[in-house]
Amino acid sequence: MELSSDLINKFLKFGLVGLSGVVVDFGVTWGCKEKLHLHKYVANSLGFMVATVSNYLLNKFWTFHAVGRDAMFIEFSKFFGIALAGLLINNLILYVAHEKLGLNFYLAKVFAIGMVAIWNFMGNYIYTFSS
Template identity: 55%
Template sequence: MDFVLPFSRTFLYKFIRFALVGVSGIFVDFGTTWILKEKFKIHKYIANSCGFLLATITNYLLNRYWTFQSNDPKAFQQFGKFFAIALVGLIFNNIIIYILNDRLKINFYLSKAFAIAAVSIWNFFANYIYTFAT
């Protein structure tokens, strides 16, 4: 079966909503990471992972009810799909931060911002195709 993305008005609205939810997730992610890393002196990858995972939970809820307007009664299974995609994204996120921050010596938070932007593309399409497919 060939998969063709329907670049329709509905698709565009979902993408814009997903992006807005993502912006809110950036605040959750960066805020959590900063507090854990800078205030509690937790290792940067643990702080990064905690921020990423907390943002994943809030993003799931917002995307389920607002972006994709899902009424799927199997919310727990749907969250499992969303979380699995997020875990793959977290691996990409930490790899990108490692390359940019540890190897290329780019500022940690700038590296994190770039990683979030790159992983957001993965997250949208994976969730559009797999998690919230109608």
């Protein structure tokens, strides 16, 4: 894979969408964990899933301009599959960093999000939104 200006542009846009997803993810996670008193891993999963839907729509139409390629259901299924694998990786990193290494839950979550962002970009660039 060559580092073209198009790839770099898409990666930067993907990063901005990802930042908006972090805000959504943290907001939902915090609300579910601190206000609704849901279990921290349930709250984390809900935050991740809501951010996934938000990120899909923004990446589809802004980052990758993927209009009219696959049926939206099939394309979202691909995106969701990448995100679901990312969620498993996210929760594993979160568990190890928080439970085993003793990091603050939200600091561990930032670390997990950073690690999973690379997985998500590559998976969606190569699989979901490939032309």
